[in-house]
Amino acid sequence: MGPPTTFSPLAATIAFPCNGNWAYLYEPLFTFNMLTGDIDPLIGESFEFDGTMSVSVKLNPAAKFHDGEAVTADDVVYTYQLPERVPEVPWAGSLNYISGVEKVDDTTVTMLLNQESINPGMVRSYLGSISILPQHVWEPREADGDVIAYAELEPVGSGPFKVNIANPEQIILERVDDWWGNELFGAPAPKYIVHPIPKSNDDANLSFQLGEIDLSQSFMPQIWKLWEDQGLPVATWFREQPYHLPGNIPVAIPNVHKPGLDNPLVRRAIAHGINYALLAETAVSNFSIPVNASLIVPGAAEDSYFNQEAVDATGWTYEPEKAIAILEDELGATKGDDGIYVLADGTRLGPWKASCPYGWTDWMTSLEVLAQGAKEIGIDITTEYPETPVFYDAMRAGNFDIVMNSFAGASAAGPWQRFRDAMDSRGVPGIGEGPAFWNFNRYQNADAEALLDQIAVAEEDAKLDLYTQIDEVFRTDVPVIPLQYRAWEFYNINETQWTGFPTSENPHTPPTFQGSGVRVFAKLSPVE
Amino acid sequence: MSSVPVQATNPEITTPPDETGSTIWRQIKAMMSGRLIIALILVASILIFAFIGPFFLGTGDPMKIVGGLYNEPNSQQWLGTDNFGRDVFTQLMYGTRTSLYIGIVAGVVATVLGVAIGLVAGYYGGWVDELLMGITNVIITIPSIVVLILISIAIGTKSITSMAVIIGIMSWPWTARAVRAQASSVRTREHVDLAKITGASTPSILLWEIMPYMMSYIFMVFVLQMTSGILQEATLSMLGLGPSSSISLGIMLYWALLWESVRTGAWWAFVPTTLMLTVIAFSLYLLQASLDEVFNPRLRRK
Numbered sequence: 018m019g020p021p022t023t024f025s026p027l028a029a030t031i032a033f034p035c036n037g038n039w040a041y042l043y044e045p046l047f048t049f050n051m052l053t054g055d056i057d058p059l060i061g062e063s064f065e066f067d068g069t070m071s072v073s074v075k076l077n078p079a080a081k082f083h084d085g086e087a088v089t090a091d092d093v094v095y096t097y098q099l100p101e102r103v104p105e106v107p108w109a110g111s112l113n114y115i116s117g118v119e120k121v122d123d124t125t126v127t128m129l130l131n132q133e134s135i136n137p138g139m140v141r142s143y144l145g146s147i148s149i150l151p152q153h154v155w156e157p158r159e160a161d162g163d164v165i166a167y168a169e170l171e172p173v174g175s176g177p178f179k180v181n182i183a184n185p186e187q188i189i190l191e192r193v194d195d196w197w198g199n200e201l202f203g204a205p206a207p208k209y210i211v212h213p214i215p216k217s218n219d220d221a222n223l224s225f226q227l228g229e230i231d232l233s234q235s236f237m238p239q240i241w242k243l244w245e246d247q248g249l250p251v252a253t254w255f256r257e258q259p260y261h262l263p264g265n266i267p268v269a270i271p272n273v274h275k276p277g278l279d280n281p282l283v284r285r286a287i288a289h290g291i292n293y294a295l296l297a298e299t300a301v302s303n304f305s306i307p308v309n310a311s312l313i314v315p316g317a318a319e320d321s322y323f324n325q326e327a328v329d330a331t332g333w334t335y336e337p338e339k340a341i342a343i344l345e346d347e348l349g350a351t352k353g354d355d356g357i358y359v360l361a362d363g364t365r366l367g368p369w370k371a372s373c374p375y376g377w378t379d380w381m382t383s384l385e386v387l388a389q390g391a392k393e394i395g396i397d398i399t400t401e402y403p404e405t406p407v408f409y410d411a412m413r414a415g416n417f418d419i420v421m422n423s424f425a426g427a428s429a430a431g432p433w434q435r436f437r438d439a440m441d442s443r444g445v446p447g448i449g450e451g452p453a454f455w456n457f458n459r460y461q462n463a464d465a466e467a468l469l470d471q472i473a474v475a476e477e478d479a480k481l482d483l484y485t486q487i488d489e490v491f492r493t494d495v496p497v498i499p500l501q502y503r504a505w506e507f508y509n510i511n512e513t514q515w516t517g518f519p520t521s522e523n524p525h526t527p528p529t530f531q532g533s534g535v536r537v538f539a540k541l542s543p544v545e
Numbered sequence: 546m547s548s549v550p551v552q553a554t555n556p557e558i559t560t561p562p563d564e565t566g567s568t569i570w571r572q573i574k575a576m577m578s579g580r581l582i583i584a585l586i587l588v589a590s591i592l593i594f595a596f597i598g599p600f601f602l603g604t605g606d607p608m609k610i611v612g613g614l615y616n617e618p619n620s621q622q623w624l625g626t627d628n629f630g631r632d633v634f635t636q637l638m639y640g641t642r643t644s645l646y647i648g649i650v651a652g653v654v655a656t657v658l659g660v661a662i663g664l665v666a667g668y669y670g671g672w673v674d675e676l677l678m679g680i681t682n683v684i685i686t687i688p689s690i691v692v693l694i695l696i697s698i699a700i701g702t703k704s705i706t707s708m709a710v711i712i713g714i715m716s717w718p719w720t721a722r723a724v725r726a727q728a729s730s731v732r733t734r735e736h737v738d739l740a741k742i743t744g745a746s747t748p749s750i751l752l753w754e755i756m757p758y759m760m761s762y763i764f765m766v767f768v769l770q771m772t773s774g775i776l777q778e779a780t781l782s783m784l785g786l787g788p789s790s791s792i793s794l795g796i797m798l799y800w801a802l803l804w805e806s807v808r809t810g811a812w813w814a815f816v817p818t819t820l821m822l823t824v825i826a827f828s829l830y831l832l833q834a835s836l837d838e839v840f841n842p843r844l845r846r847k
Contacts (some may be wrong), residue, residue: 059577198704218805219802219805219807219808222805222808223808226808236808237614237616237805238628238804238805239614239615239809242809242810246810295610295613297632298613298614298630299610299613299614299628301630302614303614376785376803378628378803382628382629385608385610385629386610389608389609389610423812
């Protein structure tokens, strides 16, 4: 691995910190706030939807790029229209939801919602993740040729930091002392941010433990031992399980077209057989509570859509005896001599392979727990760990028994995108017809699709009811089986050098490196 | 831990077994009070632990999840649990068994190849010798661990047996060189000429006239190859190149490293495994060294 060869947000492989969610060097109009589930003002002062037709965004007149030029409506129009001319730009998907952008005046733009897929939530998500490019810098380059491959070594953004040094060991960002947002959002306290490029996870974790890293987003098993046993000034968002703010739900995806697995009751039996508490403890080091029978993440950005009563009423938990009751009483399955159930029509429940990429240890452990649970209820599931590209090819082709995968994490679009990923068959090629990028098991349900369309355009106060309905469809059909909650970003704090980081007891900033988490730098102070 | 080039120990040409079988037995008996006894006890203990232990101790299934992430040793799980919540003691028994199996397979492959190539080269001499020894010398200069890593990455399906065979295939050259030296000496003896005159075929001469003179050496080299195979498997598996769904000592160390057992203080995930590897290697070396004394008159006189 060498140093980044470009700090362009258009690159095929985007270097730190140029991804649209990072508001360090470049800035999007708004930033996603993991605590509220909404987007916070940045270059955009405010936004207002005109029904489902358009959204009007008011820009902050103070916003300016590092070269002193103001950030204007022209820059926004240029950035949002770029994928029309260069379809390879990373935010090209925005065209599915934003069909046009118009300048009203220097500080106002109107974005037209794509009437073929109206979805204000996804529009909000894009408002919070597309970096605004300086038109005066990028337009001449576009005329010169391939902007995607352009080696941007002196990036011009509008954010509070710029690149100081980049080498194979680290990327160092330097504070922009005259950043336009200093008064509005507070000036960052650290003069430099050093982003080390560690050789491995344990290398990074050791540096963190030694106090050489102040903030780390690596997976650190049993991190609580650092403050409980060693008394180090280390913290996470919560002082106890699940330690981190949940933001996603890795799931097991059964192939709903395989005999046996095509039966929702069999899938529900498998779900009843999984020891979720054990899985949370072993696979993710207690960085998750035992997962609920729901595709909505409770306790964070999506909490307002989570209906605990409904989950308790119709969901499943780890109850092997219920799994056996389903198999024997509801399905009339009989146990063979080998201890594996056979359905009334002669279908043996397995052998099925549950797979995830080799080396993804937390997922591998999750599947081990799943396979062992299945074995105990008389379903034959074994694990298999192919290399990552092999795994993805098979998953996208629909060529699997059970795979593990993560769908969309928390975003300004709410859990909509996760439900779409799990339950929407529209736009997904059938098995053997090409690769799918969501709904890998090609599950199909007209009710779910109708509900997805309703949620996309629903008013906020109607959403809880609609999400409960679609979650109910999910619980009835079990197209996927949630296995654990996953932090949107792990947020490990070591206050040896700097203090003032947010925790659940002092939640002044979301515990994320991306989105609104960038505001943390104004809240820090050096340890005396 | 690294691969151990199996150097020819003492390519001493011993007397044929038919003449001195009873003498060797007397000598073995005479050595029984020495380090051979310790070596035999250690090897027997390892074999009992690996092959008989699982019938009486542990959870019966090394893959069974019986606890949480890195549970400390307790009355149920004598060596605690690993990152998957599986019983480390049970894993250690099954892991030792797998490692011994790998050692035996790799040892057999390397010894058979080395002896066969060495015998043919030493017996025929001339261009056959030069060609075979040329190939051998080329292979000796290639760092076997690098080749092993490349092969492990290249082959799609990994299994314990395929890994053992690959290790064996990469380990024969030193044996071939030593056997070739002995064979080229033995072939000039009278009884070999006699066999040729009586019309014995070449394979028969190699098998019955030449090989018996080096049986003690072949056995010792097998023990060394076995030790080397076990350590090479541990190295490869610890780097994550082993069949992860199996249990071997190297794979146990791989998971322990990956799940940061050292940083989190879960010593039971790596110390017993490391000790077991050390004990196996030590026992086999000790066995080899003490057998060397039994077989080699010069060492014995000392």
